[in-house]
Amino acid sequence: MKRLRPFAHTIFAEMTALATTHDAVNLGQGFPDTDGPAGMLEAARKAIASGLNQYPPGPGMPVLRQAVARDRAARFGTEYDPGSEILVTVGATEAVSAAMLGLVEPGSEVVLIEPYYDSYAAAVALAGGIRKSVPLVADGDGFALDLDALRAAVTPATRMIVVNSPHNPTGTVFTDAELEAVADVARERDLLVLTDEVYEHLVFDGGHHTPIATLPGMFERTVTVSSAAKTFNATGWKTGWACGPAPLIDAVRTAKQFMSFVGAAPFQPAVAYALDNEQQWVLDLRDSLQRKRDTLAAALRHAGFGVKKSQGTYFVCADIAPLGFDDADSFCRALPERIGVVGVPVDAFVDHPEHWKTLVRFAFCKQDDVLAEAATRLTALR
Ligand code: PMP
Numbered sequence: 001m002k003r004l005r006p007f008a009h010t011i012f013a014e015m016t017a018l019a020t021t022h023d024a025v026n027l028g029q030g031f032p033d034t035d036g037p038a039g040m041l042e043a044a045r046k047a048i049a050s051g052l053n054q055y056p057p058g059p060g061m062p063v064l065r066q067a068v069a070r071d072r073a074a075r076f077g078t079e080y081d082p083g084s085e086i087l088v089t090v091g092a093t094e095a096v097s098a099a100m101l102g103l104v105e106p107g108s109e110v111v112l113i114e115p116y117y118d119s120y121a122a123a124v125a126l127a128g129g130i131r132k133s134v135p136l137v138a139d140g141d142g143f144a145l146d147l148d149a150l151r152a153a154v155t156p157a158t159r160m161i162v163v164n165s166p167h168n169p170t171g172t173v174f175t176d177a178e179l180e181a182v183a184d185v186a187r188e189r190d191l192l193v194l195t196d197e198v199y200e201h202l203v204f205d206g207g208h209h210t211p212i213a214t215l216p217g218m219f220e221r222t223v224t225v226s227s228a229a230k231t232f233n234a235t236g237w238k239t240g241w242a243c244g245p246a247p248l249i250d251a252v253r254t255a256k257q258f259m260s261f262v263g264a265a266p267f268q269p270a271v272a273y274a275l276d277n278e279q280q281w282v283l284d285l286r287d288s289l290q291r292k293r294d295t296l297a298a299a300l301r302h303a304g305f306g307v308k309k310s311q312g313t314y315f316v317c318a319d320i321a322p323l324g325f326d327d328a329d330s331f332c333r334a335l336p337e338r339i340g341v342v343g344v345p346v347d348a349f350v351d352h353p354e355h356w357k358t359l360v361r362f363a364f365c366k367q368d369d370v371l372a373e374a375a376t377r378l379t380a381l382r
């Protein structure tokens, strides 16, 4: 179908296939190579053994909805009613698609901040929406929101702005001032905000994460999405959630029930257990990822890349221009065979490739010996 033709193969599937073919170190697809907290894994085994193997309730098991509510209240002071304001989804991915299908009319416009996680554009297309993307701009060795461009992208047809902080692929954590400015636009133009906070715990260097839903006047217009994937090293559990005011969550639920009906049962009490009991594990994960970021950034710098600032997430972006290359897409397609390392070209996440021609995203959520091997292989570029 024409609407979905541009989305036939994700960049992650393509790059992971190249990694396999060339036995390359895969710093392309962002997934960790160690397990989550032992207590959480045990809780899932117990759930299966105790017979939690049939359909859970449509909105998700109460135990998980209550744990998500406690977690958001404890960390951010936001009170969500577990009965009507929290929906368990099949990962953040389903939450994003269901929010788009449930809240965006065909022909309405959705503003994305570019580069954007690939599923957003596909979800807008599934809903029959029209995407308007606003490129981030260079700010020192990092990136910032172009607020004038954001305002200019909003038209009378705009329904929603999608925010993602900490940001995949750049690792940018938006400042409170930037989030306030997005909130100003949303309030002034009466827009919904869909905020993807899957990396909410992975903020480095003493920085902090501000959920845009906590800003004045934003609770009632914001759907907040997160997931166990990146918080508890459980990308294969596909257990996420959407939180927001009841009318918005009801619309997301309406779409979700015909996408997957429900998510897998035994993971839900296990993730609830982790939210309640494994906060120290998550802090240790964050600190270990910060060290891994430093290791990979140093290796990339040593290999001759121009390394961008990464303030959170699993990712660091690196510029290939200082190495004498000008096209990240062909660079990334050749790299696995050339030196046995996989990265992802940032222009896979954009509508304005001319701004992003020379940037490559590398994932550092890998064991130290894997990063050390990548560092050795990268020196071959010098
Ligand atoms: N949003 C972002 C920004 C991501 O990087 C990812 C990849 N984990 C997802 C959503 C998907 O999350 P999940 O695996 O929970 O569907």
Ligand code: GLN
Residues within 6 Å of the ligand: 010, 012, 013, 028, 029, 030, 031, 168
């Ligand atoms: N979220 C991960 C990334 O950005 C993996 C996504 C995927 O494989 N769909 O790399």
